Amino acid sequence: xxxxxxxxxxxxxxxxxVRLSNGIIDAVCVxxxxxxxxxxxxxxxxxxxxxxxxLGKRFSYEEHAGDGTIANWKNYGGAKTWPAPQGWDGAGQxxxxxxxxxxxxxxxFTTSDDSVLMTSPIDERSGLRIRRQVTLRxxxxxxxxxxxxxxxxxxxxxxSIWDVAQLLCSTxxxxxxxxxxxxxxxxxxRERPYxxxxxxxxxxxxxxxxxxxxxxxxxxxxxxIGVHSPAGWIxxxxxxxxxxLCMQFPYEPDAEYPDNGATVECWTESPxxxxxxxxxxxxxxxEAEVLSPLLAxxxxxxxxxxVIWSAATCPAPIVDVTDVxxxxxxxxxxxxxxxxxxxxxxxxxxEGRATLEFMDxxxxxxxxxxxxxxxxxxxxxxxxxxRIRDGTHLICLRLLNADGAxxxxxxxxxxxxSD
Numbered sequence: 024x025x026x027x028x029x030x031x032x033x034x035x036x037x038x039x040x041v042r043l044s045n046g047i048i049d050a051v052c053v054x055x056x057x058x059x060x061x062x063x064x065x066x067x068x069x070x071x072x073x074x075x076x077x078l079g080k081r082f083s084y085e086e087h088a089g090d091g092t093i094a095n096w097k098n099y100g101g102a103k104t105w106p107a108p109q110g111w112d113g114a115g116q117x118x119x120x121x122x123x124x125x126x127x128x129x130x131x132f133t134t135s136d137d138s139v140l141m142t143s144p145i146d147e148r149s150g151l152r153i154r155r156q157v158t159l160r161x162x163x164x165x166x167x168x169x170x171x172x173x174x175x176x177x178x179x180x181x182x183s184i185w186d187v188a189q190l191l192c193s194t195x196x197x198x199x200x201x202x203x204x205x206x207x208x209x210x211x212x213r214e215r216p217y218x219x220x221x222x223x224x225x226x227x228x229x230x231x232x233x234x235x236x237x238x239x240x241x242x243x244x245x246x247x248i249g250v251h252s253p254a255g256w257i258x259x260x261x262x263x264x265x266x267x268l269c270m271q272f273p274y275e276p277d278a279e280y281p282d283n284g285a286t287v288e289c290w291t292e293s294p295x296x297x298x299x300x301x302x303x304x305x306x307x308x309x310e311a312e313v314l315s316p317l318l319a320x321x322x323x324x325x326x327x328x329x330v331i332w333s334a335a336t337c338p339a340p341i342v343d344v345t346d347v348x349x350x351x352x353x354x355x356x357x358x359x360x361x362x363x364x365x366x367x368x369x370x371x372x373x374e375g376r377a378t379l380e381f382m383d384x385x386x387x388x389x390x391x392x393x394x395x396x397x398x399x400x401x402x403x404x405x406x407x408x409x410r411i412r413d414g415t416h417l418i419c420l421r422l423l424n425a426d427g428a429x430x431x432x433x434x435x436x437x438x439x440x441s442d
Contacts, residue, residue: 039055056129057143070334072308074100155171201242267370281317371399379418
């Protein structure tokens with residue numbers, strides 16, 4: 024049976040923190056430094072960057088505010104939630120970081136059996152109070168982030184919920200790891216697949232014109248892009264270590280998004296890299312950023328954006344993400360001499376079993392074949408040779424959770440006859 028989540032308060036590098044664990048993934052939240060999710064781990068692998076120079080350190084409101092420039096920002100690392108758009112031209116833009124309230128303020132928190140809810144102080148400048156709820160489920164490598172913006176002013180305000188994760192891109196000996204990648208599906212309806220928001224177009228940004236998949240290969244160059252991505256997912260991969268972190272989010276096709284329609288943004292930096300603004304990077308960092316539509320909040324109203332993090336062991340590139348796993352090599356089914364050969368490579372977001380289902384053209388299951396156990400800690404390599412069942416129209420790769428209940432479809436394919 025799956026291990027139920029545990030939630031415990033503990034000391035983390037000198038901070039008061041909360042750890043959530045379910046035996047597969049661990050999440051460490053530090054409310055007192057901006058409600059951050061400071062670490063997220065699958066088994067032995069840590070995904071998030073943590074600034075070693077600031078571990079356990081606390082600063083006053085005045086020290087966090089500094090002179091208001093990025094050079095004075097206390098960049099702890101981890102993942103946090105900000106208002107977007109960012110800017111310094113007027114009240115409708117968030118002029119941070121630094122920000123001594125939303126980014127670095129002491130958040131209140133409450134816990135339950137499977138979650139922690141962190142609540143920011145009131146920020147008069149933006150008119151916001153932010154809540155971040157982190158929840159785990161048993162038997163799964165999926166973490167649910169529910170992000171709330173509350174209008175605390177007596178007037179209408181308009182913001183996008185902007186969630187920013189700093190992902191670790193260094194080798195075990197602390198050097199730059201240029202085999203870290205962020206995969207972002209682009210919008211084929213757009214003339215430009217991505218917008219340069221900071222810096223220059225550079226070799227980090229690699230577009231597969233046929234699939235429309237943008238691959239950002241981390242090379243430590245300072246720069247930022249925005250992408251209008253309608254697919255509702257992005258995937259970060261440390262290909263050297265073999266671990267993947269996928270993020271899923273809702274996409275609203277008729278909504279207005281900030282920054283020329285960006286649903287996803289990616290920032291990269293590294294120590295000593297040339298930059299037109301004074302950035303003293305504390306490490307090798309790739310930021311994966313997810314944005315909600317611009318939300319009109321009337322006084323005292325609350326709006327929410329959900330982002331799901333899912334971790335797996337899987338080769339990269341990642342070409343698709345579902346609720347139960349990610350796809351490296353899509354499922355194919357070749358039929359010859361009455362035998363179906365099903366192949367594909369996947370990452371799984373749960374502990375359980377995989378099956379192949381033979382389905383007719385009405386969607387009814389003709390037969391089911393067991394493929395064996397699955398785990399987020401092991402890539403799923405499908406190479407099954409089975410007799411083709413009469414009337415088969417579609418073959419589905421489905422996952423069952425630990426108690427045998429159907430968890431969902433990972434992939435499907437129509438059989439094709441070989442010559």
